[in-house]
Amino acid sequence: xxxxxxxxxxxxxxxxxxxxxxxxxxxxxxxxxxxxxxxxxxxxxxxxxxxxxxxxxxxxxxxxxxxxxxxxxxxxxxxxxxxxxxxxxxxxxxxxxxxxxxxxxxxxxxxxxxxxxxxxxxxxxxxxxxxxxxxxxxxxxxxxxxxxxxxxxxxxxxxxxxxxxxxxxxxxxxxxxxxxxxxxxxxxxxxxxxxxxxxxxxxxxxxxxxxxxxxxxxxxxxxxxxxxxxxxxxxxxxxxxxxxxxxxxxxxxxxxxxxxxxxxxxxxxxxxxxxxxxxxx
Amino acid sequence: xxxxxxxxxxxxxxxxxxxxxxxxxxxxxxxxxxxxxxxxxxxxxxxxxxxxxxxxxxxxxxxxxxxxxxxxxxxxxxxxxxxxxxxxxxxxxxxxxxxxxxxxxxxxxxxxxxxxxxxxxxxxxxxxxxxxxxxxxxxxxxxxxxxxxxxxxxxxxxxxxxxxxxxxxxxxxxxxxxxxxxxxxxxxxxxxxxxxxxxxxxxxxxxxxxxxxxxxxxxxxxxxxxxxxxxxxxxxxxxxxxxxxxxxxxxxxxxxxxxxxxxxx
Amino acid sequence: xxxxxxxxxxxxxxxxxxxxxxxxxxxxxxxxxxxxxxxxxxxxxxxxxxxxxxxxxxxxxxxxxxxxxxxxxxxxxxxxxxxxxxxxxxxxxxxxxxxxxxxxxxxxxxxxxxxxxxxxxxxxxxxxxxxxxxxxxxxxxxxxxxxxxxxxxxxxxxxxxxxxxxxxxxxxxxxxxxxxxxxxxxxxxxxxxxxxxxxxxxxxxxxxxxxxxxxxxxxxxxxxxxxxxxxxxxxxxxxxxxxxxxxxxxxxxxxxxxxxxxxxxxxxxxxxxxxxxxxxxxxxxxxxxx
Numbered sequence: 001x002x003x004x005x006x007x008x009x010x011x012x013x014x015x016x017x018x019x020x021x022x023x024x025x026x027x028x029x030x031x032x033x034x035x036x037x038x039x040x041x042x043x044x045x046x047x048x049x050x051x052x053x054x055x056x057x058x059x060x061x062x063x064x065x066x067x068x069x070x071x072x073x074x075x076x077x078x079x080x081x082x083x084x085x086x087x088x089x090x091x092x093x094x095x096x097x098x099x100x101x102x103x104x105x106x107x108x109x110x111x112x113x114x115x116x117x118x119x120x121x122x123x124x125x126x127x128x129x130x131x132x133x134x135x136x137x138x139x140x141x142x143x144x145x146x147x148x149x150x151x152x153x154x155x156x157x158x159x160x161x162x163x164x165x166x167x168x169x170x171x172x173x174x175x176x177x178x179x180x181x182x183x184x185x186x187x188x189x190x191x192x193x194x195x196x197x198x199x200x201x202x203x204x205x206x207x208x209x210x211x212x213x214x215x216x217x218x219x220x221x222x223x224x225x226x227x228x229x230x231x232x233x234x235x236x237x238x239x240x241x242x243x244x245x246x247x248x249x250x251x252x253x254x255x256x257x258x259x260x261x262x263x264x265x266x267x268x269x270x271x272x273x274x275x276x277x278x279x280x281x
Numbered sequence: 282x283x284x285x286x287x288x289x290x291x292x293x294x295x296x297x298x299x300x301x302x303x304x305x306x307x308x309x310x311x312x313x314x315x316x317x318x319x320x321x322x323x324x325x326x327x328x329x330x331x332x333x334x335x336x337x338x339x340x341x342x343x344x345x346x347x348x349x350x351x352x353x354x355x356x357x358x359x360x361x362x363x364x365x366x367x368x369x370x371x372x373x374x375x376x377x378x379x380x381x382x383x384x385x386x387x388x389x390x391x392x393x394x395x396x397x398x399x400x401x402x403x404x405x406x407x408x409x410x411x412x413x414x415x416x417x418x419x420x421x422x423x424x425x426x427x428x429x430x431x432x433x434x435x436x437x438x439x440x441x442x443x444x445x446x447x448x449x450x451x452x453x454x455x456x457x458x459x460x461x462x463x464x465x466x467x468x469x470x471x472x473x474x475x476x477x478x479x480x481x482x483x484x485x486x487x488x489x490x491x492x493x494x495x496x497x498x499x500x501x502x503x504x505x506x507x508x509x510x511x512x513x514x515x516x517x518x519x520x521x522x523x524x525x526x527x528x529x530x531x532x533x534x535x536x537x538x539x540x541x542x543x544x545x546x
Numbered sequence: 547x548x549x550x551x552x553x554x555x556x557x558x559x560x561x562x563x564x565x566x567x568x569x570x571x572x573x574x575x576x577x578x579x580x581x582x583x584x585x586x587x588x589x590x591x592x593x594x595x596x597x598x599x600x601x602x603x604x605x606x607x608x609x610x611x612x613x614x615x616x617x618x619x620x621x622x623x624x625x626x627x628x629x630x631x632x633x634x635x636x637x638x639x640x641x642x643x644x645x646x647x648x649x650x651x652x653x654x655x656x657x658x659x660x661x662x663x664x665x666x667x668x669x670x671x672x673x674x675x676x677x678x679x680x681x682x683x684x685x686x687x688x689x690x691x692x693x694x695x696x697x698x699x700x701x702x703x704x705x706x707x708x709x710x711x712x713x714x715x716x717x718x719x720x721x722x723x724x725x726x727x728x729x730x731x732x733x734x735x736x737x738x739x740x741x742x743x744x745x746x747x748x749x750x751x752x753x754x755x756x757x758x759x760x761x762x763x764x765x766x767x768x769x770x771x772x773x774x775x776x777x778x779x780x781x782x783x784x785x786x787x788x789x790x791x792x793x794x795x796x797x798x799x800x801x802x803x804x805x806x807x808x809x810x811x812x813x814x815x816x817x818x819x820x821x822x823x824x825x826x827x828x829x830x831x832x833x834x835x836x
Contacts, residue, residue, distance in 0.1 A: 020714050042696055043723045056506055079508065081756040087506045090721075094499035097507075099415040099447050106518035109507035113516050123518070141450040143586060155507065175792075203725040218811055240725030245795050245818075250754060252818055256826035275806045279830060455642075460600050462643040465635045466704065467659030471623060484655065487645035491690065 003071075004163050004195045005032040005055065009064035016062055026059070027217035028081060034162070039206035039226075042215035043240035048199045050168045051215065054192040055197070056087050069162060083112050086156020090168040092148035096140045101129040101132060104140075106157045112159065126158035129185050146177025150184055155165075159186075170205065182208070203230070206243055207265055212228040214239070231263050246270040290350075291413045297526060298340035298411045303420030305527035308409050309534055316538050317397055322546040326396050332537050333349070333400040338410050351402060358398050365391035395432075418442045419519050436512030452493065459488045547613040547632060547744060549576040554608035556594055569768050572608070576761070581738050581745045583755035583776070586765030587790040595765060596798075597716050599746065600633035601626035613711075616738060630658040634710030638717045640679040640701035641694065643826050649675065649692070651686040656708040667707070674703040679729070681835050694794070695726045702730070706737070712744040719760045731758065756780060756816040757796040764789060780814040796821040 004253045010028050017020035025047045028092055042048045053059045054066055057078045074200070082278045086108075089095050098104030105123045114122070127133040130150040140148060149169055154163055166185070170178040182205060188194050198205065204214050212229040215221040216239050222229050230247060237243060243251075246267050250260045260273045293299075298306075320326045337344060349353075365387055372386030409417070422439035428437050462471075463484045470481045551780040556569040567640045570593045576582050587792070597603040598610050601617050604626075610617040612629050634656075637643070646652035646768050653671035654664075670692060678699040684692070689700050702718065716752040720729040735758050738745045749755055755776060762779045772779060780781060780786070783793045783801065785813045792798070800821055804811055809828070815821035 043725060044694060045282075058502060058506065079510065082506065083508055087503075088676060089499065089503055091496075091499055093451055094496045095503035096447070097444065097500065097504060099413075103518060104416075107504075107509070108507040110515050110518050111510070113514045115516060116518070116520060119516065119518050139450075140447065142456070159508075163790075170648055176582035176588065176790075186770075203724075224371055240723055242724035245799075248818055249799070249822060253801060253825060256822050256829075267802070270800050271799065274803060274825065278807055281829065321815040374615070422681045458637065459643055461597065462635075462640065463638070464602060465600060465630055466575050466708065467627065467630055468655075469627065469659070484643075488642055491645075492642060 002034040003031055003067070004034050004036070004069060004091045005197070006227055007031075007051075007054075007064070008053060008067070009173065010051075010066060011063040012050060012059060014226065023071045023218050027064070028215075028218075028220050029064075030194065030213055030223060032163075032218065034195055037189055037198070037209045037210045038212065038213060040199045040213045040215060041198065041201060041203060041206050041241060042221075044240075047168055048215045048217040050218075052087070052165055052197070052199050054080060054164060056085055058277040059184075068215055083159065083162055083166065084151075085163045086159060086161040087167060088149065088152045088156060088169040090171055092172065093140070096148055096153050099138075099139065100132045100136070101127065101138045101143070101151050102136045102167035105158050106160045109153055118247060121156045122160075123154075126154040129157055129188060130154045137146065144177060145173045146180040149173065149177065149181050149280040151183060153181070153188075161194075163195045163197065166196065166200075168201070170200065170202065173193035178202075201241070203242055203244055211236045214241070223257055226265060230265055282496075290410065292342065292410050293413070293513060294411065296339060296411070298407065298467055300526060301411075302521050302527045303412050303423055304509050305523065305530055306408055306412055307417070307420045307424060309530055312538070313466055314401060314539060315402050316534075317401060318422060319395075319538070320397070321542070323543050325544045325546075326393055327541060328537065330396055331457050333403050336407060337389065337403065340364040340407055342407065342410055347406065351406070352400075354402050358395050362391040362395045363399060365394055367508040377528045387398060405539075414446045415443055415519075418446070418532065419521060434517075436453060447495070448492060451496075452489070455492055456485070456489060459485055459492075487494055547580050548611070548744075549613075549712065549775075550574065550611040551595075551598065551605075552609045553769075554598060554610060555607040556598070556603060557606045559582055560606060566620070567768060568573075569598075569605075570834055572651040572768075572770050574763055574770050574773065576742055576744065578748060580761045581735070581741045581759050582747070582761040582763060583759035584746065584748045584763045585755055585791060587712070587753065588677075590765040590789075591768040592765050593716065594746050596635070596714060596716055596746075599712070600783060601629045606620075631708060631755060632710055634705040634708050636702055636705050636716065636718050638720055639698075640705070640718070641689075641697035642702055643704075644689040644697060647688060648685065649687055649689050649711075651801065652689055652700060653685075653704045653707050656704055660708060670707045670709065671703070674707045675700070677706075678703045695722060697720065698730075710743075714746045714748070716748045718747075719752065727738075734758075752780070752792055752794040753796070756796070756814075764791070766790075776816055780816070781811075800824065803833040808810075 005037060008029050010025055012025040013021045017263050028051065034042050040048045041053060050059065054061055067177050069084060071077060073081055087192045096104055097107045102194045105126055106119055109122060115156055124133060127136070130153050132147060132150050132154060135143070136145070143151070173181065184198065186208065190194060198209065207226050209226060212224065212226050213220060214229060214236065221239065222232060230243060233243065233247070244265050246265055246269070250264055250270060253260060258277065260270060263272045264273060289432050317329060320329050321328035322487070337347065366383055369381070369390050370384055372384045374382060375388060376383040404435070418439050421437055423435070425435045468481055468484050470478060473481070550573050554569060554572040558566045558568055565599055572595065578780060584592055584595065594603065598605060599612070604617055604619055604621055606619060617626070617629070619712055639835065644652050646655060650668070650671050651674060654667040657667040657670055658664070666775050672685060680696060680699055684696070685723040689697055692700065713734070718734070719730050720755070723728065723776060731754060734745060737743050747754065759776055762774060762776050764779060780797050786793060789835060794816065795815065796818055799810065800815045803825065812824060815824050
């Protein structure tokens with residue numbers, strides 16, 4: 001398996017001259033293999049967005065290294081590495097550069113000097129992948145938040161990236177918008193095996209990942225499969241995070257004397273257990 | 282009020298004029314502006330007027346809409362017309378009412394200047410009505426390209442223009458939202474003394490600036506992440522296509538100029 | 547203070563080629579002291595409706611009654627200000643309205659505009675800053691030095707310091723993390739309970755509507771299509787789906803459970819606690835029979 005990303009003891013502070021300054025990211029390490037989907041979760045201010053910025057070289061750590069596609073990230077290889085990555089930010093309006101949908105998707109291609117004929121093909125293809133191909137000439141003010149985020153994803157995909165970073169890409173959207181975006185990402189991952197890092201405070205979203213990294217106070221609080229991480233239950237709630245619906249319900253049922261299997265995370269599995277328990281009475 | 286404004290507004294369509302390349306339209310309008318000053322007698326002015334009408338017809342923009350939207354300019358034209366009528370005292374006396382004297386030359390000059398003014402306004406309006414702002418920007422960028430040799434930042438300027446255009450609706454929306462939020466907090470912009478009114482704008486402007494800066498910062502980061510590092514080595518997605526229409530339009534203009542040259546007195 | 551909309555219609559940019567009908571024939575009553583939730587798909591007219599609740603928009607047709615005051619097309623701008631003192635609105639992303647040098651001044655802005663004396667305005671501001679759980683010393687800070695979550699609280703304090711009779715909330719927790727979201731929503735609920743404050747929540751979250759509201763208004767394509775208590779609104783998921791709306795997760799889980807267990811549809815469980823109690827009750831009945 002190819003290693004896409006590797007963080008080693010990364011430390012970063014926004015106030016390097018202040019000896020008492022707090023480290024926004026304080027000694028974080030983890031690796032990511034090609035094709036993996038990692039969710040980085042934590043409450044606002046836990047250091048998760050700083051981590052995202054370190055991964056794409058918008059910030060450089062004071063200590064430790066960020067490795068991308070096998071090499072450490074440096075000022076010299078920054079642009080070359082970036083041309084293999086895509087990143088989608090929180091605010092749908094503030095990352096829409098082009099005058100229309102197709103101009104926006106082409107932006108990164110123009111920057112990377114892709115020839116015109118190739119560009120038109122890639123723009124079409126990328127928009128088809130996010131199901132926005134019938135909106136080529138739409139202007140951003142006539143799109144919903146979810147549609148703008150899908151265009152932003154298409155803009156990243158057009159570059160054929162090896163790694164896609166979503167920095168709270170769904171947090172400003174309404175439920176429909178959030179669902180649209182998540183469905184697109186799930187679909188992409190299934191069809192293309194794209195490696196995805198999703199920074200989020202939505203634990204339902206984290207549930208879809210292969211691996212979850214929980215951040216708190218700039219440090220890695222926990223890491224593992226969603227199953228492993230969510231079993232920590234109350235320790236996560238104490239960090240200001242919210243457990244998935246099925247787990248919250250299980251614990252309420254426990255208080256009522258109905259005991260389901262610990263670590264049941266999906267509603268489907270929970271309801272099946274309840275049916276069985278019920279018929280065995 | 283704003284809805285009826287014609288200046289700077291783009292009305293999508295697919296007429297002959299709409300389908301022209303922005304470069305040919307820009308060149309056309311620039312040459313036309315210069316050519317207008319060739320006219321100096323009745324025939325040549327009539328030709329200018331006829332040609333302008335012909336261009337409007339070719340653009341399929343409703344004349345009623347154009348005239349309706351140009352009302353503020355009409356006032357200006359009428360004003361210059363009157364100025365010429367009353368202050369030119371050459372030629373035969375045509376009409377006298379008390380101290381008001383109208384001379385033949387004054388009337389003639391008034392009409393000429395008004396036509397000159399009118400065709401200039403109509404033609405430039407036609408450019409913006411039939412060309413999206415972003416196409417105008419593209420056209421300008423290509424036309425100004427030679428200036429890069431003297432280190433003029435053509436690409437940066439065009440990018441700035443296109444981003445500003447892109448964010449105008451967003452910021453208008455934002456202004457409306459902030460205005461309403463402050464109104465809901467009892468802010469009152471429409472009454473009070475001048476000083477009070479100026480003070481009442483602060484709660485609107487500060488948040489607007491804060492948000493514009495935040496947007497600019499976010500946008501800069503998003504552009505950097507997407508590999509933007511200046512105009513060097515960039516390719517263009519928006520391709521401009523010069524076809525027979527563009528050549529035809531410029532040839533017609535050339536013919537008109539030649540005719541003007543021979544018709545002028 | 548009761549609020550009622552009678553045959554209200556609203557058209558944007560009326561009389562121009564760009565006119566757009568946003569509301570028509572809206573008849574809504576919001577009883578004094580209620581906690582009402584307005585739900586509807588994006589573009590259903592929710593936010594246009596909201597702006598009628600304190601005279602930010604005047605109806606193009608019909609009448610809006612706010613307490614004893616009436617707002618119609620003819621109402622003058624000056625007559626609207628007293629209404630705005632009684633009806634406070636917390637807009638979506640309210641932190642975008644902050645502008646003063648200090649948090650204290652910003653929170654005092656509303657009360658001062660409505661003629662509250664300096665001393666009293668300051669006392670109120672300090673009280674609400676504390677009530678919103680902002681750390682000590684926040685009052686003297688610049689609002690722009692605070693974290694996003696804190697800015698949100700300051701903005702909310704700025705509306706509450708006006709001490710309105712009616713509080714309108716437009717997606718007040720959008721973009722906050724789960725803990726922050728719950729704290730803010732619980733605070734609004736407490737205010738509603740303790741001060742009998744009429745509260746109107748405009749939301750996309752069916753869970754919040756189910757948990758907090760006692761009355762609901764469903765908007766679709768510019769008009770009100772259903773009004774009633776949440777038990778009634780959420781009882782019929784298919785009807786809501788026609789308006790492109792869902793039910794809270796508790797209800798969808800409950801329906802799934804009922805279907806698999808061969809049970810008839812019970813009254814919808816509006817909170818997770820209610821759902822757990824419902825399931826426990828079914829177990830106690832010795833459901834194994836089916």
